[in-house]
Amino acid sequence: MALTVDHYLFLSAALFIIGMMGVLIRRNILIIFLCVELMMTAVNITLVAFGRETNTLYGQGFALFTIAVAAAEAAVGLAIILMLSRRFRSVDVDEFTILRD
Amino acid sequence: MTWDALIFYLLGAVSILAALGVVAAANPVHSAIFLILCFFNVAGIFVMLGAQFLAAVQVIVYAGAILVLVLFVLMLVDPDDLPEFHNARPVQRIVGVLLGAVLLLEVGLAIVSRTVMGQQGNATPELIALVGGNTQALGNVLFSQYLLPFEAVSLVLLVGVVGAIVLALPERLGAGSPRRGTISLGHPRGADQALAAGPAFETPIVQTRLEREEAASLDGSRDLIMVSDPDEYTTIGKRGRVR
Amino acid sequence: MTAEPQPVWLTFIVAFIIMNVLLIGMAYMTWFERKVLAAMQDRMGPTRTGPRGLLQPLADGVKLLGKEDLIPAAADKWVFFFAPLVVFVTAIVQVAVIPFGNTITVFGHPVNLFITDLNVGALFLIAFGSIGVYGVILGAYASSNRFSLLGGLRSAAQVISYEIIVGLSLVGIFLLTSSLSVREIMLQQQAMLQIGPLTLPNWFILSQPLAFVLFLIAVVAETNRSPFDLPEAETELVSGFHTEYSAFRFSFYFLGEYINMIVASLFAATMFLGGISGPGSDRFWGLGIVWLLVKVVLFLFFYIWLRATLPRFRYDQLMGLAWKVLLPLVLLNIVVTAFIRLVGNGQIF
Numbered sequence: 001m002a003l004t005v006d007h008y009l010f011l012s013a014a015l016f017i018i019g020m021m022g023v024l025i026r027r028n029i030l031i032i033f034l035c036v037e038l039m040m041t042a043v044n045i046t047l048v049a050f051g052r053e054t055n056t057l058y059g060q061g062f063a064l065f066t067i068a069v070a071a072a073e074a075a076v077g078l079a080i081i082l083m084l085s086r087r088f089r090s091v092d093v094d095e096f097t098i099l100r101d
Numbered sequence: 102m103t104w105d106a107l108i109f110y111l112l113g114a115v116s117i118l119a120a121l122g123v124v125a126a127a128n129p130v131h132s133a134i135f136l137i138l139c140f141f142n143v144a145g146i147f148v149m150l151g152a153q154f155l156a157a158v159q160v161i162v163y164a165g166a167i168l169v170l171v172l173f174v175l176m177l178v179d180p181d182d183l184p185e186f187h188n189a190r191p192v193q194r195i196v197g198v199l200l201g202a203v204l205l206l207e208v209g210l211a212i213v214s215r216t217v218m219g220q221q222g223n224a225t226p227e228l229i230a231l232v233g234g235n236t237q238a239l240g241n242v243l244f245s246q247y248l249l250p251f252e253a254v255s256l257v258l259l260v261g262v263v264g265a266i267v268l269a270l271p272e273r274l275g276a277g278s279p280r281r282g283t284i285s286l287g288h289p290r291g292a293d294q295a296l297a298a299g300p301a302f303e304t305p306i307v308q309t310r311l312e313r314e315e316a317a318s319l320d321g322s323r324d325l326i327m328v329s330d331p332d333e334y335t336t337i338g339k340r341g342r343v344r
Numbered sequence: 345m346t347a348e349p350q351p352v353w354l355t356f357i358v359a360f361i362i363m364n365v366l367l368i369g370m371a372y373m374t375w376f377e378r379k380v381l382a383a384m385q386d387r388m389g390p391t392r393t394g395p396r397g398l399l400q401p402l403a404d405g406v407k408l409l410g411k412e413d414l415i416p417a418a419a420d421k422w423v424f425f426f427a428p429l430v431v432f433v434t435a436i437v438q439v440a441v442i443p444f445g446n447t448i449t450v451f452g453h454p455v456n457l458f459i460t461d462l463n464v465g466a467l468f469l470i471a472f473g474s475i476g477v478y479g480v481i482l483g484a485y486a487s488s489n490r491f492s493l494l495g496g497l498r499s500a501a502q503v504i505s506y507e508i509i510v511g512l513s514l515v516g517i518f519l520l521t522s523s524l525s526v527r528e529i530m531l532q533q534q535a536m537l538q539i540g541p542l543t544l545p546n547w548f549i550l551s552q553p554l555a556f557v558l559f560l561i562a563v564v565a566e567t568n569r570s571p572f573d574l575p576e577a578e579t580e581l582v583s584g585f586h587t588e589y590s591a592f593r594f595s596f597y598f599l600g601e602y603i604n605m606i607v608a609s610l611f612a613a614t615m616f617l618g619g620i621s622g623p624g625s626d627r628f629w630g631l632g633i634v635w636l637l638v639k640v641v642l643f644l645f646f647y648i649w650l651r652a653t654l655p656r657f658r659y660d661q662l663m664g665l666a667w668k669v670l671l672p673l674v675l676l677n678i679v680v681t682a683f684i685r686l687v688g689n690g691q692i693f
Contacts, residue, residue: 003106006212008150011113013208015120015139017201022124024197030129030175034136037167038120041143041159048150056222057242060152060235064243067155067162068254072261074167078174079268085178091129130485134423137478154524157467161511165474166504172481173500176493234463236524 008049015042029081029091033074040070109149116142129175133168140164151226154236350456359440359459366439370602371401376641377648384652408598411591416487419588423486428593431479431600434472438607441465443527444636445620445629457629458527465526466518469611470511473566476604477503480568480575480585483597487588495584498659499575502565505666506572509562512674513555516681517548517615530619547618554677556616558670560646563612565662567604569647571654574662609643610636 015038022035044063051059085091119142122135140163147156229238243251375390375397382389390397415424445457462468477499484496518524521532529548537546549556565572576584586597613619617639620632657665686692 003109007109009212013205014117017205018120018124021197021201024200025194028129031132034123034132034171038123038136038139041140045143045146048147048152048155050219052150054219054222055225057224057239060155060239061242061247063155064158065250065254067158069257071162071167072258074170075261075265078170079265082174082177083268091178153464157464157471160471161467161474165471169477169500169504173497176485176497236463
């Protein structure tokens with residue numbers, strides 16, 4: 001059984017959906033953050049796999065940009081998480097309701 | 102089954118199990134460890150797809166920097182409350198899993214029934230080997246066709262750095278609010294109780310000299326002082342009174 | 345220039361020999377450190393075990409294995425178990441991309457004197473150098489101890505900061521060689537350079553002196569060695585991240601630290617000092633390995649010399665040095681190198 005691009009796409013879909021379920025189920029903001037990173041990585045697999053299918057390097061280039069943006073997002077996101085946890089003494093996303101109330 | 106397929110299934114299975122571990126682990130530190138494992142396997146998948154440079158970047162940036170930062174923050178925040186395990190919400194869980202299953206079904210069908218193929222490029226393995234390898238070929242693409250996005254990403258990173266600093270050091274910018282520093286109180290077990298009983302996990306760091314001496318004279322004990330710049334506090338000997 | 349393909353079992357044999365030599369070298373590194381430190385402090389060092397104390401590493405090993413293995417009651421057991429292994433494994437894996445020579449012929453078989461020649465070998469070394477910090481930070485977390493935790497936090501911040509310097513200081517070399525493969529970089533340094541009457545080897549310490557100094561400083565910090573050994577500063581933190589570790593598990597941290605030093609020295613020697621290049625190394629491969637070892641011992645001596653000479657930095661000085669001094673300098677080095685490269689290629693002016 002030869003490997004096709006579909007195999008990689010299935011793997012990517014599975015990882016993405018596991019990450020999505022984590023975002024939906026968990027309430028700890030740090031674990032939600034980790035799940036978002038997982039989803040981004042899953043998307044990278046798709047990009048690289050399609051690049052491989054069409055014999056181009058654009059998929060890898062895009063994945064590189066995704067990683068760079070993920071790094072910036074991690075820096076800002078973790079700073080926000082740190083400030084939120086200092087202010088509310090909690091990491092439960094359900095308690096961060098000041099914008100709603 | 103070829104060696105390729107065997108390695109793919111091994112990497113894929115471990116990465117999916119690790120991803121499930123990220124979602125299911127009760128302790129956020131365990132989640133982070135599972136995610137590191139998952140990222141290593143994804144780096145292996147990238148190598149299988151012929152993207153060696155991307156695999157190295159994946160390990161350096163994701164596993165080497167982002168997750169170290171996550172662990173760093175995990176130890177600074179107060180992880181005693183694990184929201185899910187105080188009052189679980191069955192509806193949220195069932196809906197989450199159900200939505201995931203439906204989406205997986207849809208995406209699976211889409212992949213199986215896919216007929217569209219992208220336009221073929223000329224970056225075949227032979228040509229990539231001719232330029233010197235994956236890194237050189239990717240560099241050629243990045244610095245010719247993708248030069249503008251590349252510069253834009255550098256701007257995004259710059260803004261990210263500035264944003265993180267602004268968020269993490271609000272007291273430097275806003276005047277008036279008392280400066281506060283925390284010592285690492287985020288450890289789950291073995292946290293020392295004497296400190297936890299103090300005023301809400303934080304110790305004010307800059308008091309006036311009068312306040313400090315007052316506090317010292319009340320109960321005869323020293324207060325715990327942390328300053329963001331050690332040079333601020335090196336004159337303690339002249340101010341006297343450390344008991 | 346690509347390497348000759350060889351059967352997998354031959355690569356395994358080469359890897360087995362290299363790993364074992366590395367472990368023995370690490371054991372004698374501890375002896376060497378004790379002796380040199382002792383000489384610098386006007387002491388004798390180990391003398392009782394064997395001639396000149398040469399059996400001291402063996403005695404240390406037996407002592408460590410014979411001790412009681414304590415696990416704190418509040419420890420996170422699984423993480424506590426595998427954290428020391430992370431340090432050890434990431435340290436030893438790095439040697440896989442270091443070349444110890446070219447292809448030689450043994451009993452009619454072509455044998456490559458390196459384990460593998462990755463297209464991204466230099467990035468591999470940087471990546472595994474920074475992954476090692478997980479062993480420190482997870483071990484610190486798992487032992488449920490304030491001192492350990494503070495040591496782990498320090499180590500995480502320190503390694504992230506200095507990893508940037510290590511990576512960027514090599515960019516100049518990447519610009520000059522147009523390659524990320526460690527073997528390719530080493531091969532390019534075997535060429536000779538004519539500067540007027542002088543004939544010099546094309547070692548990158550000559551064309552990248554600033555990068556070499558920055559790399560050396562950053563690599564000392566990244567291996568948590570004195571004067572940057574803040575994560576285990578015994579005057580403030582008992583012994584930092586490995587306060588709760590004892591016996592066998594502690595020995596993995598210990599092994600990891602020394603192997604990291606040796607690998608960092610190999611890395612520096614290969615990137616900046618031409619690796620195996622030296623007089624006579626092109627005629628006989630054994631001489632190349634001797635030259636590499638001489639350079640490595642030089643770097644290891646430098647490590648010990650630093651430890652014996654300099655007091656420990658304060659933590660804010662450590663971070664300030666990385667971000668305010670080294671980072672601008674390393675960026676300057678990249679800009680200047682790129683400019684010179686452009687002029688050399690005739691692309692500007």
